[in-house]
Amino acid sequence: MITVTIIGNGNVATHLTNAFSKTKNVNATQVNSRELKAVPQADVTLIAVSDDAIAEVSSKIKNSFVVHTSGSVSLNSLQNKTRKGVFYMLQTFSKDKEVNFSEVPFCLETENEGDKKLLESLAKSIGKKIYSISSEQRKVLHVAAVFVNNFTNHMYKTGNDICEEYNVPFEILQPLIKETAQKIETISPIEAQTGPAVRNDKKTIKNHLDLLNKKQQKIYKTITKSIRNGN
Missing domain, CATH: 1.10.1040.20 (ProC-like, C-terminal domain)
Structure with missing residues (x-):
């Protein structure tokens, strides 16, 4: 079982939370970005907020592995002191339009192979198209x-x-x-x-x-x- 804390309440955060809730091997909790004083511990802490807020939000998180979902923000923009990664889904997300994650490309980036395998397992729980993509390629x-x-x-x-x-x-x-x-x-x-x-x-x-x-x-x-x- 992979535990995930999703920070944010926008389209990406909501769609991801809903998708993970339908799987058997992921336990996901959604947290509003304004409630960072009580971030649940998890295997993966996933930041799904606006690009401009990623650095500030990540600087307040103490969890062991923190990733963001942005397409244009580099991995090094994360300001947490622990392990970092990127879990970017190349798709357009609208509030009332259901997303078929099996057709969504997952572009992953990590600092080490172990974290890469963890994100791959997370992506495979809801999707099929997995890519290892650097910050520059992203x-x-x-x-x-x-x-x-x-x-x-x-x-x-x-x-x-x-x-x-x-x-x-x-x-x-x-x-x-x-x-x-x-x-x-x-x-x-x-x-x-x-x-x-x-x-x-x-x-x-x-x-x-x-x-x-x-x-x-x-x-x-x-x-x-x-x-x-x-x-």
């Missing part, structure tokens, strides 16, 4: 994730805005969104790229720009230029 993954997730979702939002403005159901675009995401599982993104920018279809590009507001035009021109340049 930073690269995190910024790449911003492009493929956060920025892409903003494009969905922009597309939805355009549809609403012209009274077109956004749901018509959903099969296209799914096909694009599935396509890059078998071919590279550059091979999957289609559209007027690839074809340099200037008339279509001009027609599109005429439909857009100034903010949307700026985004359209920037992305079109990047595609045209092969970047």
